Each structure stands twice: as C-alpha cells, then as structure tokens.
Amino acid sequence: MRLSRYFLPTMKDTPGEAAIASHRLMLRAGMIRQSAAGIYSWLPLGLKVLRKIERIVREEQDLAGAHEVLMPTIQSADLWRESGRYDDYGDEMLRLTDRHGRDMLYGPTNEELITDIVRRELRSYKDLPKNLYHIQWKFRDERRPRFGVMRGREFLMKDAYSFDLTEESARHSYNAMFVAYLRTFARMGLKAIPMRADTGPIGGDLSHEFIILAETGESEVFYEKGFDAFDPLAAMPDYDGDLQPVVDCWTGLYAATDEIHDAAACPVAGDDLITGRGIEVGHIFFFGTKYSAPMGAVVQGPDGSQIPMQMGSYGVGVSRLAGAIIEANHDDNGIIWPVAVAPFDVGLINLRAGDAACTGAAEDLYADLRQAGFDVLYDDRDERAGTKFADMDLIGLPWQMAIGPRGLEKGVVELKNRRSGTREEIPRDGLVARLKG
Amino acid sequence: MRLSRYFLPTMKDTPGEAAIASHRLMLRAGMIRQSAAGIYSWLPLGLKVLRKIERIVREEQDLAGAHEVLMPTIQSADLWRESGRYDDYGDEMLRLTDRHGRDMLYGPTNEELITDIVRRELRSYKDLPKNLYHIQWKFRDERRPRFGVMRGREFLMKDAYSFDLTEESARHSYNAMFVAYLRTFARMGLKAIPMRADTGPIGGDLSHEFIILAETGESEVFYEKGFDAFDPLAAMPDYDGDLQPVVDCWTGLYAATDEIHDAAACPVAGDDLITGRGIEVGHIFFFGTKYSAPMGAVVQGPDGSQIPMQMGSYGVGVSRLAGAIIEANHDDNGIIWPVAVAPFDVGLINLRAGDAACTGAAEDLYADLRQAGFDVLYDDRDERAGTKFADMDLIGLPWQMAIGPRGLEKGVVELKNRRSGTREEIPRDGLVARLKG
Numbered sequence: 001m002r003l004s005r006y007f008l009p010t011m012k013d014t015p016g017e018a019a020i021a022s023h024r025l026m027l028r029a030g031m032i033r034q035s036a037a038g039i040y041s042w043l044p045l046g047l048k049v050l051r052k053i054e055r056i057v058r059e060e061q062d063l064a065g066a067h068e069v070l071m072p073t074i075q076s077a078d079l080w081r082e083s084g085r086y087d088d089y090g091d092e093m094l095r096l097t098d099r100h101g102r103d104m105l106y107g108p109t110n111e112e113l114i115t116d117i118v119r120r121e122l123r124s125y126k127d128l129p130k131n132l133y134h135i136q137w138k139f140r141d142e143r144r145p146r147f148g149v150m151r152g153r154e155f156l157m158k159d160a161y162s163f164d165l166t167e168e169s170a171r172h173s174y175n176a177m178f179v180a181y182l183r184t185f186a187r188m189g190l191k192a193i194p195m196r197a198d199t200g201p202i203g204g205d206l207s208h209e210f211i212i213l214a215e216t217g218e219s220e221v222f223y224e225k226g227f228d229a230f231d232p233l234a235a236m237p238d239y240d241g242d243l244q245p246v247v248d249c250w251t252g253l254y255a256a257t258d259e260i261h262d263a264a265a266c267p268v269a270g271d272d273l274i275t276g277r278g279i280e281v282g283h284i285f286f287f288g289t290k291y292s293a294p295m296g297a298v299v300q301g302p303d304g305s306q307i308p309m310q311m312g313s314y315g316v317g318v319s320r321l322a323g324a325i326i327e328a329n330h331d332d333n334g335i336i337w338p339v340a341v342a343p344f345d346v347g348l349i350n351l352r353a354g355d356a357a358c359t360g361a362a363e364d365l366y367a368d369l370r371q372a373g374f375d376v377l378y379d380d381r382d383e384r385a386g387t388k389f390a391d392m393d394l395i396g397l398p399w400q401m402a403i404g405p406r407g408l409e410k411g412v413v414e415l416k417n418r419r420s421g422t423r424e425e426i427p428r429d430g431l432v433a434r435l436k437g
Numbered sequence: 438m439r440l441s442r443y444f445l446p447t448m449k450d451t452p453g454e455a456a457i458a459s460h461r462l463m464l465r466a467g468m469i470r471q472s473a474a475g476i477y478s479w480l481p482l483g484l485k486v487l488r489k490i491e492r493i494v495r496e497e498q499d500l501a502g503a504h505e506v507l508m509p510t511i512q513s514a515d516l517w518r519e520s521g522r523y524d525d526y527g528d529e530m531l532r533l534t535d536r537h538g539r540d541m542l543y544g545p546t547n548e549e550l551i552t553d554i555v556r557r558e559l560r561s562y563k564d565l566p567k568n569l570y571h572i573q574w575k576f577r578d579e580r581r582p583r584f585g586v587m588r589g590r591e592f593l594m595k596d597a598y599s600f601d602l603t604e605e606s607a608r609h610s611y612n613a614m615f616v617a618y619l620r621t622f623a624r625m626g627l628k629a630i631p632m633r634a635d636t637g638p639i640g641g642d643l644s645h646e647f648i649i650l651a652e653t654g655e656s657e658v659f660y661e662k663g664f665d666a667f668d669p670l671a672a673m674p675d676y677d678g679d680l681q682p683v684v685d686c687w688t689g690l691y692a693a694t695d696e697i698h699d700a701a702a703c704p705v706a707g708d709d710l711i712t713g714r715g716i717e718v719g720h721i722f723f724f725g726t727k728y729s730a731p732m733g734a735v736v737q738g739p740d741g742s743q744i745p746m747q748m749g750s751y752g753v754g755v756s757r758l759a760g761a762i763i764e765a766n767h768d769d770n771g772i773i774w775p776v777a778v779a780p781f782d783v784g785l786i787n788l789r790a791g792d793a794a795c796t797g798a799a800e801d802l803y804a805d806l807r808q809a810g811f812d813v814l815y816d817d818r819d820e821r822a823g824t825k826f827a828d829m830d831l832i833g834l835p836w837q838m839a840i841g842p843r844g845l846e847k848g849v850v851e852l853k854n855r856r857s858g859t860r861e862e863i864p865r866d867g868l869v870a871r872l873k874g
Contacts, residue, residue, distance in 0.1 A: 007504050007567055009558040033554055035509055036541070041554055042507040050507070067444050070479040070487070072472055072591045073510060073574060074531075074543070094511075096533035096543075098590075099578045104473070106511070106533075106543075117470055117478055121446040130444055137510060137574070141536045153535075154509045 001344070003379045007044050010391050021216055022323035023148030025335050029395045031322070038145025038153035045395060046322065048343035050156065053321050054135055056187050056340065057158045064180035064239050066131040066160050071113050073137055077103035079112040082295050092140045106139035111291050111313055114161045118309070119297035125165045128299060128309065129173055133160030135318060149323045150218075150279070156319040163309045165299065167288065170310035174206065174286045175243035177314040181210050181282045182232035182250070184316065188325060189338025192281065193227055195255040210282035211257065214328040217277030223255035224268045279324045286312040335396030336419050344377040346435065347397040349389070351404035353382045362403045365413065365431065372432045393418070399435060438781070440816045444481050447828050458653055459763035460585030462772050466832045468759070475582025475590035482832060483759065485780035487593065490758050491572055493624050493777065494595045501617035501676050503568040503597050508550050510574055514540035516549040519732050529577045543576035548728050548750055551598040555746070556734035562602045565736060565746065566610055570597030572755060586760045587655075587716070593756040600746045602736065604725065607747035611643065611723045612680035614751040618647050618719045619669035619687070621753065625762060626775025629718065630664055632692040647719035648694065651764040654714030660692035661705045716761045723749040772833030773856050781814040783872065784834040786826070788841035790819045799840045802850065802868065809869045830855070836872060 009030040017034075018024040026032045031046030042050055058068065077095070080086035086093075086105075094106040107113065114132060122130065135158045145153050162173035178194065185192035190212045197209040211221055230250060237243065254268045257278065266273065291297065292308040301307045317324075329336045337343070346369060350362035359380075366378045377397060379388050385404070392400045400416040407413055412425040415434065426434050446467040454471075455461040463469045468483030479487055495505065514532070517523035523530075523542075531543040544550065551569060559567065572595045582590050599610035615631065622629035627649045634646040648658055667687060674680065691705045694715065703710065728734070729745040738744045754761075766773045774780070783806060787799035796817075803815045814834060816825050822841070829837045837853040844850055849862040852871065863871050 005502070007506070007558075007569060033557070035550060035553070036511070036513040036539075039509045039511055041509060041550070043554075044504045044506055047505055047507050065442070067481045068484055069444070069481055070484050072476045072478060074473070074476055074576065074591055076473040091536045094533065094535065096531065098531065099528045099580065102473075113472060113478070116472070117480075120470070121444075132444060139511060143536065154511055 001377050003377060004381050006377070008395075009043070010394060012390075018148065020147050020150070020327070021330055022150060022326035025326055025330055025394070026148055026323065029335060032149060038142055038151070040149055040152060040154070045343050049322050049337070049341055050319060052341045052343075053188065053325075054156070054158075054318055057184055057316050057318060058135065060180045060184040060187070061133050061158065061160060063183075064131070064176045066133045066180075068134060069117075069132050070134045070136060071107070071110050071117075073106055073139070074104050075107045075113055077105055079116055079295075080105065083112050083115075083291055084294065085112070092142065094139045094141045107136075108138055108140045109157075109313075109315075110134070110136075110159055111161065111311075112295070115291045115295050115297045115311070118161075118163055119292075119295060122163065122299055122309070124300050125302055125307070129162065129164045129169055131160055131162040131173055131176070133158060133314070147218075147323070149319045150327075152319065155317065158316040158318055160314040162312045162314070163292075163297075165301065165307060165310065167310055170286060170288070170312060172243065174284065174312050175247045176239050177284050177312070178208065178247050178250075179232070179237045179239075179243055181284065181314070181316070183237070185210060185212060185281060186232040188321065188341050190281070190325065190328060191227070193221070193223055193255050193278070194250055195221065195223070195257055196251070196260065197257070197283065198259060206286040208251075208284050209257065209280050210284075211255075211278035212281050212324055212328055213276050213278050214324065215277055216327045217279045219278055219280070220258040220261075221255070221276055221278040222258075222261045222266065223274055223276070224253040225272050225274060226253050227255075279327060280317070281321055281324050282314075282316045284312065284314045330396070333390070334394035337396045337398060339398050342398050343395070344397050345374045346376045346399045346401060347392045347395070348376050348378045349385075349392060349400065349402040350378070350380055351385045351388070351402055353380060355405065357408060358403055358405060361408055361428075365401070365403065365428070368432060369435075372436070374435065401431070438814050440814060441818050443814070445832070446480070447831060449827075455585065457584050457587070457764070458767055459587060459760035462763055462767055462831070463585055463760065466772060469586060475579055475588070477586055477589060477591070482780050486759050486762075486774070486778055487756060489778045489780075490625065490762075491593070491595075491755055494621055494753050494755060495572065497617045497621040497624070498570050498595065498597060500620075501568070501613045503570045503614075503617075505571060506551075506554075506569050507571045507573060508544070508547050508554075510543055510576070511541050512544045512550055514542055516553055516732075517542065520549050520552075520728055521731065522549070529579065531576045531578045544573075545575055545577045546594075546750075546752075547571070547573075547596055548598065548748075549732070552728045552732050552734045552748070555598075555600055556729075556732060559600065559736055559746070561737050562739055562744070566599065566601045566606055568597055568599040568610055568613070570595060570751070584655075584760070586756045587764075589756065592754065595753040595755055597751040599749045599751070600729075600734075602738065602744060602747065604747055607723060607725070607749060609680065611721065611749050612684045613676050614721050614749070615645065615684050615687075616669070616674050616676075616680050618721065618751070618753070620674075622647060622649060622718060623669040625758065625778050627718070627762065627765060628664070630658070630660055630692050630715070631687055632658065632660070632694055633688070633697065634694070634720065635696060643723040645688075645721050646694065646717050647721075648692075648715035649718050649761055649765055650713050650715050651761065652714055653764045654716045656715055656717070657695040657698075658693070658713055658715040659695075659698045659703065660711055660713070661690040662709050662711060663690050664692070716764060717754070718758055718761050719751075719753045721749065721751040723747075767833070770827070771831035774833045774835060776835050779835050780832070781834050782811045783813045783836045783838060784829045784832070785813050785815045786822075786829060786837065786839040787815070787817055788822045788825070788839055790817060792842065794845060795840055795842060798845055798865075802838070802840065802865070805869060806872075809873070811872065838868070
C-alpha cells in the first residue's frame with residue numbers, strides 16, 4: 001500500500017482524553033477515531049489489525065469443533081423476560097422501542113437468543129453436542145466509558161455457546177474452549193493465564209478468566225511460578241480426546257485476580273508467588289441449565305424423557321484485544337506489533353521522494369517484496385525523513401526498510417527490527433531472503 | 438464438514454410466512470432463522486454464503502482503490518441534526534436514548550458519520566481523492582418488513598463514500614464504483630444492468646441503480662436489447678485511466694425501472710425493448726456538496742481557499758444479495774448456487790451409512806477431495822437415501838456425489854451437476870480430475 005494514497009492520519013501530539021498507552025497509541029497511529037463516548041470508528045490500519053485478531057479467533061474456534069453463526073445486534077425484549085434477565089440487567093442494557101412500540105434491546109450478550117434458536121431446532125440427544133459461536137458487535141451502556149477500545153460501549157466480541165446432554169459432556173465442551181483460548185492468545189504473541197473467576201451476571205459455578213500480563217493492566221494478579229514452562233502451541237490438541245489432563249496442568253498452578261485472591265488463604269508464598277498486573281481478554285462459563293430450564297430448551301433423551309440441555313458460554317473480547325495487545329507490546333516511540341497481528345509485514349521508507357534514483361530503487365523493492373508475498377506499507381510521501389521514521393516507529397510494523405542515497409551508493413538497504421531495535425545493512429539482493437529468514 | 442456434526446436444520450415443509458422463493462428456500466435450507474420481525478440470525482450455511490458475497494464485494498472495492506474502514510452501528514443524533522436529516526428521516530430511523538439521556542440512533546446509512554471523520558482528518562487538496570468504504574450492519578425500521586433478508590430491518594450493507602476536490606475528479610470516482618459494481622455482480626454469476634435512478638433521500642443529481650434480472654423480481658424493468666454482449670470480466674479495468682468510455686458503453690443502451698420508465702417517451706420500441714423483472718442490489722449517487730457544505734467538510738485548495746469536498750456514496754446490499762442470488766438461481770427442488778458463492782463446492786452422500794464398505798469408500802473420497810482443496814459437505818448421517826438427495830438438491834451445492842453399493846461394485850461414483858441436472862458415472866480414480874477439469 002502506498003502511504004500517499006492510504007488513509008492513515010497519524011498524530012504527533014498525545015491526545016488529552018487518552019489515559020492509557022493503547023488508547024493514546026491507537027489514536028496517534030490513526031487506528032481509531034471516537035464517534036461518540038465509548039463508540040469508535042476503525043480506520044484502515046486499525047481495521048486490518050482487528051480482522052487479523054478475528055481470523056485467529058475464528059480459526060481456533062473452528063479447529064475446536066465450534067460452528068460459526070451470526071446473530072443480529074437487535075433482540076426482542078421478550079426473550080430476556082423469559083430468562084428473567086430483562087429487569088436484572090440494569091442500565092448497561094441499551095433498551096429501545098421500535099416504530100410499533102415493541103420493546104427491543106441491543107444485545108450485550110446472547111445466551112437468550114442462541115437458546116431460542118437451539119430449542120426450536122435441536123430435538124434429540126443425537127443432535128448433541130453442539131457449540132455455536134458468532135463474532136458480532138455488542139453494546140453495553142457503561143456509565144463511564146474510557147480507555148478507548150478497552151472499555152468501549154460498542155465492542156466486538158466472539159461468544160460461543162455449548163449444548164450438551166450431560167454434565168460430563170458439557171465439561172468436555174468447556175475444556176475444548178479452555179484449550180482453544182490458550183492457543184488463540186498464544187498465536188497473538190500473548191501470555192495468557194487462566195484464572196478461576198467469579199461468574200457474575202452470567203451465572204453458573206465453573207468459570208475461568210484468561211488474563212494477559214501487562215504492566216499497565218487493569219487488575220492486580222497473583223500467580224504461581226511455572227506458567228512459563230507451558231506452551232499451548234507445542235502440540236496440536238486432540239479435541240475428540242480427553243482434554244482434562246491439559247486443563248489440570250494449567251489449573252494445577254495457583255492464579256487469581258485481586259477480586260478473588262486472599263493473601264491469608266493463598267497456598268503459595270514467597271518467591272513462588274508472582275505479583276503482576278493483567279488484562280482480561282477471555283472469560284468462559286459453565287452454567288448447566290440456568291437458561292435451558294426456564295426457556296424450555298430440552299431434547300429427547302435415549303429413554304424418551306425430556307432433558308434440559310447443559311450449557312456453557314465462552315467470550316473473547318475481540319476489539320478489546322487490539323488494545324490489550326498494544327498494552328503488552330509498546331515502547332516510548334509507539335506500538336510493537338507481534339508478527340501475527342501486525343497490520344503490514346514491512347514498512348518501506350523512501351528517504352528522498354524527490355530523487356529519481358531513490359524512488360526507482362524504492363519502487364523496485366516495493367514490487368519485489370509484494371511479489372514475494374509480503375504485505376508492505378510503502379512510505380512514498382514527500383515528507384522529511386524524521387517524520388517518516390517517527391511514523392514507522394509509531395505504527396510499529398515488525399520490519400522497517402529505508403532507502404536513501406547513501407545506502408544506494410553502497411548497494412545496501414537499512415533493515416530495522418522494530419522489536420529489538422537492531423539495524424543492519426543488507427545487500428539489496430539479499431533482502432527478501434533475509435526477511436523470509 | 439460432516440453433516441452429522443454440522444448445524445444444518447433443513448425443513449421439508451414450506452414455511453407459511455414466506456411469500457417469495459428466496460425467503461422460503463433460505464428457511465428450508467437452514468440458512469437463516471427469524472429472531473424478530475425483519476431481523477434474522479444467520480446459521481452456518483447462510484453465513485458461509487454471506488461471507489463469500491462479502492469477500493467478492495471487498496476484493497472489488499479494494500481493486501478500485503477504496504480503503505476499508507468500519508464505522509459503528511450506533512451514532513450520535515447530533516451529526517444528523519447538522520446535515521438536517523435527523524427530522525427528515527422519519528419512522529424508518531431507529532432512534533434511542535442512552536443512559537445519560539443523549540439522543541442516539543442505529544445508523545440507516547453513514548453519510549454524516551464518514552463526513553465527520555473526514556472533515557477532521559483531510560485538510561489539503563493533496564489528501565484527495567479518497568474513497569472509504571465499510572461493510573456494516575444497518576437498521577431501517579420498515580413498517581412492514583417482509584421477503585426475508587430481501588427487505589429486512591437489520592441488514593448488511595457495503596457503503597462507500599468518495600471525496601474529491603473537483604466535480605471532474607468526483608465523476609471519475611463515481612465511474613470507478615460503476616465499473617467495480619459491474620464486476621462485483623458478474624463475479625457472483627449475476628447479470629446486473631445499471632439503470633438511471635431517482636436519488637431519493639440521499640440527494641444529488643446523478644445516480645444509477647444496479648438491477649439483476651429475476652422472474653420473481655420486485656420491480657418491472659425495461660431495457661434495450663444488447664446488454665448480453667457486454668462482459669464486465671473480459672478485461673481488468675485501469676482504475677487510474679479514463680473509465681468514461683466503459684460507463685458510456687453501458688449507459689448508451691436504454692434501461693429503466695417502472696419508477697422512471699415512460700412508455701410514451703421511451704426512445705426504444707418493438708423487439709428492441711425487453712420487459713422483465715428485476716431486483717435492486719446496488720445504488721450509486723453523486724451528490725456534490727450536499728453534506729460537505731453544511732457540515733464544513735472543506736480542504737485547502739492549491740490557491741489557499743477553503744473548498745467543500747465533492748462527495749458520492751455507493752451502496753451494495755450484501756445480505757440482500759444472498760436472497761437476490763437465490764431468486765435468480767433456483768428450481769422446484771431448491772437453490773442452485775453459482776460456484777463463486779456456493780457454501781461448499783461438493784456435497785458427498787454416503788447412501789448406506791450402516792455399511793462398512795460404503796462408509797470406508799465415502800471416508801476415503803471425503804479425505805481425497807479435501808486434500809485436493811475442495812470444500813466438501815459430507816452427508817454421513819444415518820438417514821434414508823431419499824432424504825439425503827432431497828436435502829442436497831435443496832441446499833444447492835454445484836456438485837453432488839453419491840456412494841452406494843451398486844456403484845462401489847462397478848468402481849464408479851455418481852456425479853450430478855446441480856444446475857444442469859446431468860448425472861454421470863465417473864470411475865473413482867478420475868473424480869478429482871473431473872471436478873478440477
């Protein structure tokens with residue numbers, strides 16, 4: 001992409017309204033713009049990241065055997081009256097009335113709607129298990145929206161819902177999502193730790209939050225030494241097999257947020273207990289028949305009896321992750337994208353846009369890199385070198401290349417690794433091979 | 438995908454509430470379910486089609502030089518007061534109030550919001566031209582929603598907005614979308630004819646509707662013989678070059694919907710005028726400074742003066758297309774998907790799920806087809822052959838294969854082309870080559 005044609009409105013100054021790093025950097029890097037309090041428009045650079053996050057989430061859900069659906073944003077209030085949550089939910093629910101005076105709402109979550117779909121279609125125990133997910137915008141009318149996309153009102157969430165005949169089978173569905181979440185966050189370059197959690201308004205008696213570690217995290221977290229030894233991507237899980245040993249391995253170590261942690265009762269102490277800060281990026285729940293029983297979501301069992309389905313729900317904050325990844329990956333100069341979610345692979349800077357030789361060399365390299373399959377942001381603007389370097393650091397692509405008269409004379413291109421800061425002069429002909437490395 | 442695990446709730450009977458073919462077939466084929474009047478959930482099969490339509494739309498927008506953004510669904514009423522449309526828009530606008538009593542609305546379209554973004558970021562004529570698009574859910578509170586996703590209340594639309602310094606340049610942006618739309622619909626296997634249109638509440642003085650021909654279409658259309666000779670995919674357009682000749686070629690033939698057509702004034706008559714029925718799937722507008730002037734969306738011109746940007750907007754009904762494609766592609770037995778938007782490439786039927794030899798052969802073929810890159814829906818259910826054939830015809834995949842004891846004995850598999858109805862017996866080893874052929 002030629003920057004001269006792209007829509008990438010970067011900002012030099014730190015916007016006053018932004019209190020945390022990810023919010024500041026997403027505004028400065030031209031990723032988002034606020035449209036109303038807690039409601040954001042995603043500009044091209046931000047949307048590319050959001051789509052990459054979404055794709056990883058989707059791939060791991062599909063691998064774990066979940067099926068993608070798409071439920072609407074606007075729901076009928078009647079369903080929420082059936083579950084009893086319409087009145088419980090409070091001011092965070094965005095309520096509205098359509099032109100015929102019917103009570104509607106903008107879905108903050110989808111337990112009721114998916115249960116309604118499933119109770120109409122699944123009739124027999126043979127139709128189970130099923131796990132259905134969607135990636136859709138939600139709205140929660142936060143009293144004080146802040147921290148950019150980390151606590152917005154309109155936000156993108158992946159929510160999955162599992163339906164099983166027995167508690168044992170439901171536990172397997174829960175474990176599958178547990179493992180899929182570990183893989184999902186690891187693929188984004190994040191260290192996520194599952195922590196036993198309160199279930200809150202979703203209900204149920206088994207729940208884990210997935211917390212990524214970041215110095216600027218919203219909550220204090222306490223966890224036992226040893227998580228570093230686990231690698232969720234070391235082997236492909238067998239989702240049809242027994243996943244309990246994997247889950248037991250991760251839950252065998254102590255980990256809790258400050259909401260639950262009780263220093264006096266903590267089984268781990270001294271150097272074995274690490275204190276840090278974290279950001280919640282996923283939350284999974286098993287809640288049995290909390291929704292299926294009142295809503296009549298039953299199947300016929302092998303013996304002909306009507307059995308309410310055992311349910312769980314599983315959320316990933318997709319838009320929140322864009323912010324959370326930045327919280328865990330930035331420095332004073334800007335964002336440092338993990339490769340898997342970087343909006344472009346390479347930033348190519350033409351240091352002398354007015355110079356025919358430099359421009360020719362930059363155009364050639366731009367063509368070669370694209371030919372080799374790299375997604376390149378090519379800064380072909382007529383701007384000062386300092387501005388170009390600063391913008392590249394700010395938007396944080398994994399690799400930067402700069403073409404200028406001095407390198408050209410020597411037949412080399414300067415290659416910078418954004419994360420390590422290392423600069424190397426690479427012979428022009430070896431660049432593609434070096435990147436493929 | 439194994440059908441035994443998939444969520445594909447097909448229906449034998451025609452649902453009473455569905456008045457048109459696409460609505461009936463989308464319900465029967467388990468593509469959608471109504472969640473509230475005019476509001477649908479997309480089940481896995483429907484969502485796969487929706488995503489394929491979306492991808493084609495996106496690829497053609499990108500090729501034409503538009504940049505993808507994503508604006509939120511909920512907008513502030515204040516922006517619409519600036520343009521003067523808040524009061525004009527009437528009951529179709531879904532209005533709501535947030536917890537702090539602020540007037541908000543669910544966007545029925547995005548001229549105001551995109552103009553607000555652009556006026557804050559584009560300052561100089563050097564920043565132009567720009568064309569920004571998004572693919573986002575919209576809400577129009579239709580008084581009488583009907584015809585399934587063809588006239589739903591919550592619907593997915595691609596809307597693009599172009600910003601230019603001069604009318605001439607804006608005309609080029611309009612032409613680029615004109616050409617991109619022709620390609621978009623052609624890639625979906627549709628014959629779309631651009632027809633001069635009224636501009637309605639969007640405003641402006643230049644507008645075309647893109648109408649696809651379908652016997653069951655909503656409007657009567659009148660067009661001159663000759664459109665069949667044009668192939669939008671014959672050559673790759675040069676979006677940097679002059680597109681006026683291409684547009685002139687298409688607009689040189691007479692074409693109008695019944696809203697505009699006047700038999701007495703029509704320049705074409707007799708056998709040269711064809712009467713048919715059509716469905717609107719796209720609509721493009723040039724409206725100059727209608728929004729930029731009242732909203733102060735100006736750039737500094739080369740002479741230092743402040744110039745309001747020349748704007749156009751360009752819509753494609755993405756969710757509507759799922760229905761429109763079916764209206765144009767079905768028979769008494771079900772849907773007949775064009776290859777480019779088919780949810781799977783091949784449907785593989787095991788006629789004797791209880792038989793070890795048949796099941797072994799079906800599993801082998803399923804593995805081979807996937808290995809060869811085909812997306813296969815494998816009916817491994819324990820159901821009668823008649824049910825399986827009927828379901829396959831209903832969901833309309835381009836190819837069907839059936840494995841049964843008789844074919845197995847002869848070493849052949851029955852291959853059926855859904856569109857032509859042709860059945861062939863193909864030697865097992867030649868199947869992959871036959872499909873690729």
